Amino acid sequence: MRHHNALGSRVADAVTTLLSLLWLSPLIFAILLSFRPPNEPITNGNIFFGSTITLDNYRAAWSVAPWLTHYLNSIIFVVGVLIVQLVTVTMAGYAFARMRFRGRDTLLLIILLQLMIPSGVLIVQNFATIRTLNLFDTHIALMLPYWGSAFGLLLMRQTFREIPFELEEAARIDGASLWQVLRHVYIPLSIPAYTAFALVSISSHWNEFLWPFIVTRSESVRPLTVGLSKLVATTDVGALYNQLMAGTLLVIAPLVILFMFFQRRFIESFARSGLK
Amino acid sequence: MRMLRLLTVIMLLFSVAPTITAQETITVDFYFPTATATITNPEAGESIEAVFNRYAAAFEAANPGVQINVVYTGSYTDTRNTIQTEIAGGGAGPDVAVMLTTDLFSFIEEGTILPVQDFIDTMPDGEAYVADFFPAFLLNSLDEEGVIWSIPYQRSTPVLYYNVEQFAEAGFDAPPRNRQELAEMAQALTLPDGQRWGVWLPTEGFPIWLFSAFVIADGQHFVEESPSEVYFNTPQTREALDYIISLSRDYGVMPGGTLSWGDGPSIFTSGKASMLFHTTGSLTRILNEAPFEVGVAFLPSGTAGEDGTGYGAPTGGGNLYLFANSTPEEQAAAWAWIQFLSSPEIQSDWGAATGYVAARRSAWELDPLASLVARRPQYAVARDQLAFAQKEFSAYRTIDIQGIINSTLSGIISGATTDIEGALTTAQAQIDSLLAEYR
Known part of the structure; x- marks a missing residue:
């Protein structure tokens, strides 16, 4: 019973984390993009910071x-x-x-x-x-x-x-x-x-x-x-x-x-x- | 008692003084939209707003007693909404505004603008003033009778951008001249698995603009002189649709579906596409961002133009409009401001600062534009293509009809509409019923 509860709460934690990541994704996307050099668009497989981090x-x-x-x-x-x-x-x-x-x-x-x-x-x-x-x-x-x-x-x-x-x-x-x-x-x-x-x-x-x-x-x-x-x-x-x-x-x-x-x-x- | 009288005099003075100066100073409310806010010539390093404030200061110095109130009014659509709301709500509206050239007929219908022709007619050198504008840019200023309603200001036209380095690698030393060449060269430039596309022709959202380049080159634009006739369901439209669809379906040089307008420049400057159909408005940005040599060429010629005569492009952008709500004094000052903004000196400065195509021939002989073209000849291509350019789509009910044409074209190009014949017939019927009351 206890074991079941622990599992249940772990599943719940995982779901909440996943959901909050989903909600966070626009913000993460905005932060990544705002620090990428202006001439480096996000393309397939290249979604993190670009060649350098810039404040331009x-x-x-x-x-x-x-x-x-x-x-x-x-x-x-x-x-x-x-x-x-x-x-x-x-x-x-x-x-x-x-x-x-x-x-x-x-x-x-x-x-x-x-x-x-x-x-x-x-x-x-x-x-x-x-x-x-x-x-x-x-x-x-x-x-x-x-x-x-x-x-x-x-x-x-x-x-x-x-x-x-x-x-x-x-x-x-x-x-x-x-x-x-x-x-x-x-x-x-x-x-x-x-x-x-x-x-x-x-x-x-x-x-x-x-x-x-x-x-x-x-x-x-x-x-x-x-x-x-x-x-x-x-x-x-x-x-x-x-x-x-x-x-x-x-x-x-x-x-x-x-x-x-x-x-x-x-x-x-x-x-x-x-x-x- | 004497104190009281003195106070009264002082109060009178204070209450009268501002009205005297208010009568002497004429304020011209100038609304401008922007479609390039952040693009500034790095050498000039100022925002569009700063540029306008600089012009206003120069104008005010030369015209004592006139004050220019420079107001940013958002996008072109925001500007139209702002002005319409203000006038509908009993407000005065602007005295001068930069708005889409294609807003002309709706503003004529609403009775909110004045024809600048009346003011041109009073100029001693009115004819020379008009003749100095590129004729293609004036087309959108005219009503059916040929009366001029607006003055070209921030104008653009689509061109073909190409990556000179990638061209050289593929063994090409010149851009394609016609559509067949473009498709074949694009095939040689395309790399597998979407690593690089031969060409990027945006069709998403507002396809009518680039699309009209094709039907113009094929000899039948969507509109001619009359604003109550639209030619959409034509062999030229079908021909252009076939070609655009074939670029992805048959030649495999472009991703399928509708392609993004907004992403075009960065896809091109990052080397993911070798050629790009885009506006001259993005030339400054593309030259600044691209780490390779950028070539600019005329749009490829159409079916009528195997001999090189079938070039064609629409124009785009915003014109200066004069508003009817102003007093005669304000109108005179507003017209002086329009003349100032359209002067060769300002057009030269504006073109160099923003990348818009300076609307007057004489502006190209003056610095800073002349020296910019000497350094970067790419700027002259759009100007030279104007010889083959037609007006931007504009008719009665422009916005509604643009909507019909855009959604029909998007539907067909994206593949959502399979019955092309039927879609074109339906769209033409809808357009004709909208225009019936104007015929």
């Missing part, structure tokens, strides 16, 4: 765009979105989880319908709104459409509903206001859900291209993805995969580092919040 691709990729400005803009963008989202999803999540008001379920349904509308179809309308508000080509224009999040609202509503109502009652009896209840009961008990939401929000907005591209014209507000697009748009010269991979690694580096630092917490959060 990184140098070339770095010269294409003002990356430091782009890094700063991407950070401003994702942090600016996340902070406001945390406020809106907390308040809306609480309202839909615990408050009773007319039309609550209908309203929730309408908000959830948003999840099914691809954001691309709203671009022209959103663009017109940004123009009317005179926000064109600003950091705020990038963030504005994302300040409400149907997904975050749903997540927080479910999380708050699972918190025993007795805890709120007890706090209320002790004289806590609504804000104090949120601050001392709901928010601390929902940290895993917040962490999971933050990760999803950060990574999706970090990778956002079309909207930031459409509402900005100045390099001083444009995020990393716009810089990366310069390495993609090379139809007239053929694909420059080595440079593109170097650029891609530069762009994802902060996210990868962030994930490595907080890995344990992220995994716990996903496990606890039931997200996959």
Whole structure:
């Protein structure tokens, strides 16, 4: 029996390792390619580092765009979105989880319908709104459409509903206001859900291209993805995969580092919040 | 009280001052796409963006009161989407933009661009200005009546690259002149087991461009003057398909299926293919990367051209467009900017920096392009081939029709479509129904 278990766990280990290698393969491929000399394409049987390891691709990729400005803009963008989202999803999540008001379920349904509308179809309308508000080509224009999040609202509503109502009652009896209840009961008990939401929000907005591209014209507000697009748009010269991979690694580096630092917490959060 | 009055005056001054300067300075919003972002002439060592900023600074110095706002707008497709979204959303759009030459008819239909002809007509030397452009490059600027709508800027054309070292090893001292020669020479150059292919003719994704070189050389391009007529289901198309398929099936000089466009240059520069059909846009990159001597030749002549007359190639790339939303002052400044960018001096600099084919004859007599050609004669081949070039495919509903032609060609070349006759007939019928409303 024990023997069987050990074998089972070894098989499970092997499968997990294999799967994680499969998931890692694009990253490994990108790293290998980014250090290969530019004129050595990957061919059959020749897939590792080329004749020499070079930083030329990184140098070339770095010269294409003002990356430091782009890094700063991407950070401003994702942090600016996340902070406001945390406020809106907390308040809306609480309202839909615990408050009773007319039309609550209908309203929730309408908000959830948003999840099914691809954001691309709203671009022209959103663009017109940004123009009317005179926000064109600003950091705020990038963030504005994302300040409400149907997904975050749903997540927080479910999380708050699972918190025993007795805890709120007890706090209320002790004289806590609504804000104090949120601050001392709901928010601390929902940290895993917040962490999971933050990760999803950060990574999706970090990778956002079309909207930031459409509402900005100045390099001083444009995020990393716009810089990366310069390495993609090379139809007239053929694909420059080595440079593109170097650029891609530069762009994802902060996210990868962030994930490595907080890995344990992220995994716990996903496990606890039931997200996959 | 006096203090208050003083404050009011100061505030008034502040509120008025910027509007005065705003009236004096005309800003030209210039959108440019890029298809070569990272390719820079190593001697110049600047990005495309830096090149444009340098031009803008020179223009502003010569034209006080005009400011050029240089904006990068992604790929050609991103640029079109950006402009269309901006105008649909009530925005002003650019004053000048570089866009695909083939966007012409859709922008005419949408009413977003102005014909530059109106401005050329006001020039004292307008005719000489137009005559200095290579006629092949102007073809995509014209509507049915011959009105000029756009000015050639970053233009290209496909050529045949060949590996001079591998040619010498096989005993060849000149490139093939026609398709028969190309196929036979490729056979001698091919090594077994895919170690080396004789030729790499990309057909993946956007085959229409290279493919049109074949039908042009055979005497029937997909389009003529009228943008509402397309000739796809023709003997020339079948002939070209037969030839391309035979390169892998009968001659065995090319891998089967559709071949990658993007990988072409690196496959060639790493010696895995002896010949490559590709754009002149990749010439600078190929010369820089190849560790061997690179030859550049005309595309092989077609069936009509056993005597050497049947050369043919499409042109490609982007033109300068003028937009209708601008004020008359902005339009005047925008036209001055277009003239500046299309001047022989800038075309010479731009051609040398990027590898695009300078669109004006006089640009080739000026440095830095003249000295570049003297050092690297490969740059002159594309220019000389322009004598046989036709327009890039462009019609009403260009994008839809390109899509039909591309998927039909890919289907046939990849082998997924076996009924070639049927596929061509269906495609032609689809195209004709799209164009029916324009006839």
